[in-house]
Amino acid sequence: MDGQDQQVASILRAIRAVAQRLASTQPPHEIYTSILTGSGWVQELLMDRPDRIRCALGVHKEVFLVLIEILSGAGYQDSEDVPLVEQLAIFLYGSVTGLPTRLMCERFQHPNDIITK
Structure with a gap:
């Protein structure tokens, strides 16, 4: 994996982590x-x-x-x-x-x- 692929993978991991955090803090019926x-x-x-x-x-x-x-x-x-x-x-x-x-x-x-x- 070259440097650019590693950066993309890192960004995707960060986005996934933020999405999981948001999903776990917002009750489904309160959206x-x-x-x-x-x-x-x-x-x-x-x-x-x-x-x-x-x-x-x-x-x-x-x-x-x-x-x-x-x-x-x-x-x-x-x-x-x-x-x-x-x-x-x-x-x-x-x-x-x-x-x-x-x-x-x-x-x-x-x-x-x-x-x-």
């Missing part, structure tokens, strides 16, 4: 600390201009509310962690945007295991 939770964002969409929810979730407000009624009638309900309206919003937002899970986690302020249920 989502936005003041606007996923539920708060969905409520904001429902209360704002009608075109805003359509742009974000791909459906008109009335359609969203009917879908909630249909899901409730079919026995779907709030989970321990996520209300039904937010569950539907997560599904629709992911379908409309095609965002990767990590960005969905950030938008809705939930860890990966909640978003991918």
Whole structure:
């Protein structure tokens, strides 16, 4: 291994050590600390201009509310962690945007295991 390869290896070791230190000091559920939770964002969409929810979730407000009624009638309900309206919003937002899970986690302020249920 020449000098340049040794420097690269040394830098990679340092980066790995810093990443491991950061991962061990930050509890997984505390990385989502936005003041606007996923539920708060969905409520904001429902209360704002009608075109805003359509742009974000791909459906008109009335359609969203009917879908909630249909899901409730079919026995779907709030989970321990996520209300039904937010569950539907997560599904629709992911379908409309095609965002990767990590960005969905950030938008809705939930860890990966909640978003991918």
